Amino acid sequence: MAKVRVLFVCQQCGHKVAKWLGKCPECNEFNTLVEEVQKLDEGIRRPLLSEERPMSIAEVQPVDRPRVPVGLPELDRVLGGGIVIGSVCLIGGDPGIGKSTLILQLCEKVARQGRRVLYVSSEESIMQTKLRADRLGVGAPELYLVSETNLDMIRRYLEEMRPALAVIDSIQMIYRPEIPSAPGSVGQVRECAADLTFVAKRHGVSLFIVGHVTKEGAIAGPRTLEHLVDAVFYFEGDRFQSFRVLRGVKNRFGSTNEIGIFEMLSNGLREVPNPSELFMSQDRIGRQGSVVVPSFVGSRTLLVEMQALTTRAAYGMPARRVTGVDLNRVAILIAVLERRCGLGLGGQDVFVNAVGGVQVEEPAADLGVAVAIASSFRGKAVDAKAFVLGEVGLSGEVRGVTQAQARIVEGRRLGFERAVVPADNTRGLEAPEGLTVVPVRNLREALDELQ
Ligand SMILES: Nc1ncnc2c1ncn2[C@@H]1O[C@H](COP(=O)(O)OP(=O)(O)OP(=O)(O)O)[C@@H](O)[C@H]1O
Ligand SMILES: [Mg+2]
Known part of the structure; x- marks a missing residue:
């Protein structure tokens, strides 16, 4: 076994000391020292890739990094078309959201293609994983399970088995014996992830690492974990609702705008082919403060129901609370409604909600939010057969999107009959059959049209 020593490295300034200190002697920051293992015979160098010397970019032979499509279109789209061979991906998510379920279904799909898959469970016994696998209908013979937390053992399995895909579920329980601190500590997580990444890259193993998230919602462990890997995904959703969203946060091989939508059922995660239906209730007729907005997420459109509620403010400062939309934009829209359309919102509490827990941050939803607020304030329902899109400017003008x-x-596909769109957008716009396009130039026109 290689000789190693443990050093403590300051995360702030990079200063190294031989023993742990509460305060870095170099930059005087507290609690910044983290263990790092150094192989004495290898020096501090840990090469990730084999290229030895600098070469001209013209000399570099392009290697086509093949992708393995998983066969779950929602997942493949988020991955950027499939798993890139030799890539390392990190999946984070709240406890119990369904990370292990998603990963196990992914393993099954890859193993059914005849590729060897190693699933390392560090939190559950093989029996527990098997029980889950039975519930999900997972049973490909090429899928190997092991319950292990020692990094040296995992590394050995990877080197001996050379699987096409390996999964570490989760990194927080893996420990490197040379490091004295407990599994899950910053030093352990960082060292283990770096080591596994190194082994995976060297042997062309695609690696998925599952990570827990902290109370603040970031992947637990150092931020460096996210820098180390090729792609970072978050598996999100409301635990009290059945659908889950897989969102790309970083991807060296594809777009990060994509989301994949799944529904959690007793026999596992099912892909949702028509997600617009999820974010919209069917019986919206006559409901005040509700309007549908087509929002662009990644490479596709989702229809999202925007809801607003206004009530007289009971205490001094009126409250403005939002979920799923940007609070600053809502504040601007309230000001525009007040000044340009004469709505007396100054003494009103305003609440805005994008239904279903989606995040709609693009300006194209402005008009929808403004119309929903006005609808609630005036107590008049919006035409339930219409949807709206447009960015609202400070002088109340509606801009193109x-x-x-x-x-x-997409709106027509889901049965809407009227589209209120910015006049700027109507040039070259081809209205689908059965849809009337109503161009508007400012917010006042839009409100007159819809209420
Ligand atoms: N018997 C069951 N029937 C239906 N759904 C179940 C059943 N058992 C578990 N689930 C669902 O699976 C979820 C747990 O999934 P999973 O273990 O994959 O989550 P996880 O994110 O890996 O959790 P952890 O953070 O504990 O590792 C539960 O929240 C529940 O919704
Ligand atoms: Mg799990």
């Missing part, structure tokens, strides 16, 4: 064509097509 991107991808207007795709948005109205």
Whole structure:
């Protein structure tokens, strides 16, 4: 076994000391020292890739990094078209959200293609994993299970088995014996992840690492973990609702705008082919403060129901609370409604909610939010057969949005009959059959049209 020593490295300034101290002697920051293992015979160098010398970019032979499509279109889209061979991905998510379920279903799909898959469970016994696998209908013979927490053992399995795909569920329980601190500590997580990444890259193993998230919602352990890997995904959702969203946060091989939508059922995660239906209730007729907005997420459009509620403020400062939309934009829209349309919102509490827990941050939803607030304030329902899109400027003008064509097509597909769109967008816009396009130039026109 290689000789190693443990050093403590300051996360702030990079200063190294031989024993742990509460305060870095170099930069005087507290609690910044973290263990790092150094192989004495290897020096501090840990090469990730084999290229030895600098070479001209013209000399570098492009290697086509093949992708393995998993066969779950929602997942493949988020991955950027499939798993890139030799890549390392990190999946984070709240406890119990379904990370192990997703990963196990992914392993099954890859193993059914005849590729060897190693699932390392560090939190559950093989029996527990098997029980879950039975519930999910997972049973490909090429899928190997092991329950292990010692990094040296995991490394040995990877080197001996050379699987096409390996999964570590989760990194927080893996420990490197040379490091004295407990599994899950910053030093352990960082060292273990770096080591596994190194082994995976050297042997062309695609690696998925599951990580827990902290109370603040970031992946637990140092931020460096996210720098180390090729792609970072978050598996999110409301635990009290059945659907889950897989969101790309970083991807060296694809877009990070994509989301994959799944529904959690007793026999596992099912892909949701028509997600717009999830974010919209069917019986919206006559409901005040509710309007549908086509929002662009990644490469597709989702129809999202925007809801607003206004009530007289009981205490001094009126409250403005939002979920799923940007609070600053809502504050601007309230000011615009007040000044340009004469709505007396100054003494009103305003609440805005994007239904279903989606995040709609693009300006194209402005008009929808403004219309929903006005609808609630005036106590008049919006035409339930209409949807709206448009960015609202400070003088109350409605500005054009991107991808207007795709948005109205999706709206028509789900049965809407009227689209209120910015006048700027109507040039070149082809209305699908059965859909009336109503161009508006400012917020006042839009309100008159819809209420
Ligand atoms: N028998 C069952 N029937 C239906 N759904 C179940 C059943 N058992 C578990 N689930 C669902 O699976 C979820 C747990 O999934 P999973 O273990 O994959 O989550 P996880 O994110 O890996 O959790 P952890 O953070 O504990 O590792 C539960 O929250 C529940 O929704
Ligand atoms: Mg789990």
